[in-house]
Amino acid sequence: MLRPVAREDLDDIVALARQLDSMNLPADPEFLTARIDRSLASFAGETGQEPGIYVFVLEDLETKRCIGTSTILAQHGVPGAPYYWLEVSTEERRSSSPPTRFVHTKLLLRSTEAGPTEIGGLILDPDYRRHPEKCGKALSVVRFAFISMYPERFQREVIAEMLSPFEDSGENLLWEAFGRHFTGMAYREADHLSARDKQFIADLFPRDPVYVTLFPKEVQAVIGKPNATAVAAVRILEKVGFSPLNQVDPFDGGPYYGAARDAITSVRERRELVLPGQSQERVPVGDTLALLSAETPKGFRATVVPLDAEDAPVVCKNAREALGVEAGDRVSITPLP
Numbered sequence: 001m002l003r004p005v006a007r008e009d010l011d012d013i014v015a016l017a018r019q020l021d022s023m024n025l026p027a028d029p030e031f032l033t034a035r036i037d038r039s040l041a042s043f044a045g046e047t048g049q050e051p052g053i054y055v056f057v058l059e060d061l062e063t064k065r066c067i068g069t070s071t072i073l074a075q076h077g078v079p080g081a082p083y084y085w086l087e088v089s090t091e092e093r094r095s096s097s098p099p100t101r102f103v104h105t106k107l108l109l110r111s112t113e114a115g116p117t118e119i120g121g122l123i124l125d126p127d128y129r130r131h132p133e134k135c136g137k138a139l140s141v142v143r144f145a146f147i148s149m150y151p152e153r154f155q156r157e158v159i160a161e162m163l164s165p166f167e168d169s170g171e172n173l174l175w176e177a178f179g180r181h182f183t184g185m186a187y188r189e190a191d192h193l194s195a196r197d198k199q200f201i202a203d204l205f206p207r208d209p210v211y212v213t214l215f216p217k218e219v220q221a222v223i224g225k226p227n228a229t230a231v232a233a234v235r236i237l238e239k240v241g242f243s244p245l246n247q248v249d250p251f252d253g254g255p256y257y258g259a260a261r262d263a264i265t266s267v268r269e270r271r272e273l274v275l276p277g278q279s280q281e282r283v284p285v286g287d288t289l290a291l292l293s294a295e296t297p298k299g300f301r302a303t304v305v306p307l308d309a310e311d312a313p314v315v316c317k318n319a320r321e322a323l324g325v326e327a328g329d330r331v332s333i334t335p336l337p
Contacts, residue, residue, distance in 0.1 A: 001058070001061055001301060001302070001303050001322050001323065002056055002057070002058050002059075002138060002139070002142045002291075002293075002302040002303065003056070003057060003059065003298075003299065003300065003301050003302070004039060004040070004043045004056060004057075004300055005036050005039050005040075005055040005057045005066075005069065006036070006040075006057075007033075007036055007037075007040075009036070009057055009066050010029065010032060010033060012057070012065055012066035013032050013036070013055075013057070013066065013069060014027060014032060016066070016067075016068070016069055016123045017032060017123070019123055019126075020121075020123045022120070022121070022163065022191070024118075024120040024121035024195075025069070025071070025120075025121040025123060026191075026192055026195060028192065031195060031196075035053065036055065038053045039053055039055040042054050042074070043299065043300065050078075051074035051075035051078060052072075052074040052153055053071065053072070053073055053074065054072040054074070054143075054146065055069060055070075055071050055121070056069060056070050056071070056139070056142050056143065056146075057069050058124070058128075058135060058138065058139055060128075061322055067124065067125040067127070067128050067135070068122075068123060068124040068125060068128065068136075068139045069121060069122070069123055070119070070120075070122040070123075070139045070140065070142065070143055071120055071121035071122075071143075072117065072118075072119055072143050072146065072147065072154070073117065073118040073119075073120065074117055074153055074154050074155070075114075075115055075116070075154075075155055076115045076116060076117070076118035076159070077111070077113055077114060077115020078113060078114075078115070079113045080113075081113075081198055082111040082112060082113050082115070083111060083113075083116075083118075084109065084110070084111045084198060084201050084205075085109075085110055085111075085248065085249065085250065086108065086109060086110070086247065086248050086249070086250050086253075087107070087108045087109075087110045087246060088105060088106070088223075088224065088246045088247065088248055089106050089209075090103050090105055091103070091104045091106055092104075102213075104211050104212070104213050105211075105212040105213070105220075105223075106209040106210065106211055106212065107210045107212060107223075107248070108208075108209045108210070109201070109205050109206065109207065109250060110247075111201075111202065115155070116155045116156075116158060116159045116258070117147070117154040117157070117158045117159070118158070118159050118160065118161070119140075119143050119158060119159075119160050120160060120161060122136075122140060122233060124136050124139060133289070133304045134289055134304055134336055136232060136233075137236055137336045137337065138291055138302070138303075138304050138336070140233065140237070141240075141266050141291050141334055141336055141337070142291060142293065142302050144240065144264055144266035144267050144270075144334065145266065145270055145291055145293045145302065145332060145334040146293070146300065147261065147264075148266070148267040148270040148332075148334070149270070149295075149332065151261065151262070154261060155261065156260060156261050156262070157258060157259075157260060157261065158242075158258065158259055158260075158261050158264065159247075159256050159257065159258040160233075160237055160242060160256070160257045160258070161249055161254055161255075161256050162226040162230040162233065162234060162254045162255050162256075162257065163227040163229070163230055163252060163254045164222050164223070164224075164225055164226065164227055164248075164249070164252045164253045164254035164255075165222050166227065166252070170188075171187065172187050172222075172251070172253070173218060173219045173222050173253075174215075174219055174222060174251075174252060174253035175187040175190075175251055175252060177215050177216065177219045178210070178215070178219075179205075179250065179251055182204050182206060183200060183204050183205075187251060190251060191251055194251070205250065222253055223248060223253040224244075224248050224253065224254075224255045225253075225254075225255070226254065226255060227254070230254075234257065236337055237257050237259075238257075239265070239337035240259075240264050240266045240337050241259045241260075241264045241265050242257040242258060242264070243257060243259065244256075244257055245257065245258045265335070265337065266334050266335065269334070269335055270332050270333070270334045271333050272330055272331070272332050272333075273312075273313075273330070273331060273332075273333065274328060274330060274331075275313075275315065275320075275325055275326070275327055275329045275330075275331050276312060276313075276327065277327035277328075288306060288307045288311075289304050289305070289307070289336050290304070290305060290306075290307050290313065290333045290334060290335050290336055291303075291304060291334040291335075291336060292304075292305045292313050292315060292319075292323075292331055292332070293331065293332045293334065294323060294324075294325050294329060294330070294331040294332065296323060296324035296325055296329070297324050298323075298324040301322070301323040301324060301325075302323075303319050303322065303323060304336070305319065307333075311333075313331070313333055
């Protein structure tokens with residue numbers, strides 16, 4: 001079952017965060033406690049003028065354990081906390097004597113205080129990968145289902161950042177060749193600091209374009225390339241309409257993907273219906289799966305269900321009870337890519 005994160009999920013979330021330890025999901029109990037509180041306020045519509053942060057968890061109902069999580073940042077880049085990225089561009093240089101042509105890639109620091117919605121923080125316990133109920137896809141798509149239900153809470157553009165490859169030592173080649181020289185910080189130190197305060201990026205990073213040609217070949221090769229662990233997530237995003245942007249992360253050089261909110265397949269194709277009355281004790285997982293979601297007395301809930309030959313959801317008794325829905329309730333169906 002997919003649901004909003006709760007305070008009692010903290011230990012499970014910290015354990016999951018240790019597998020990723022990123023800016024959106026650092027393995028920091030203090031940070032994650034504050035993030036959970038912000039998420040609770042966001043789902044309750046109590047953030048005031050601040051953009052919401054929505055953290056979802058995937059719970060194994062048999063073990064009573066959170067085995068995955070994903071996040072929506074309603075706006076990445078607000079007054080006092082800009083969204084920073086490195087713009088990737090090219091410059092062609094020619095010479096007639098001697099006949100020479102070069103196409104140089106350049107990186108330029110950019111920022112905005114009126115940024116897009118960002119999806120991120122997706123991590124799934126390795127034991128549940130390749131699960132027949134498509135746990136990874138569900139964690140990704142649940143964010144789009146929620147965005148589709150409440151579009152007024154989110155921006156018209158949606159982005160996703162992918163981690164770039166890291167060395168076995170945990171070092172990042174671009175950071176060692178670039179960011180460390182301008183900040184004097186280790187990668188993890190800078191990444192964790194940026195989750196709280198990004199001012200050092202504006203103060204210390206170069207303001208002029210940087211020519212990638214000056215970096216060693218092995219550094220050039222990782223700029224804009226997703227980490228091997230992110231390849232599956234990239235495929236899901238591309239299937240629902242995301243494409244690469246000419247942007248990379250200022251720290252690790254990971255690529256940004258983006259899409260117009262209302263053009264995302266999983267946003268556009270969500271449909272509402274009344275839950276039918278038939279209910280079986282257990283339903284075998286079929287070939288065609290979809291995410292069934294609803295606002296219930298328990299709050300927002302979602303799960304993966306099979307669709308019948310007429311594309312109607314087949315929802316077993318256990319699933320109805322777990323979600324808190326019954327025949328006649330309005331539910332949403334979002335296709336899984």
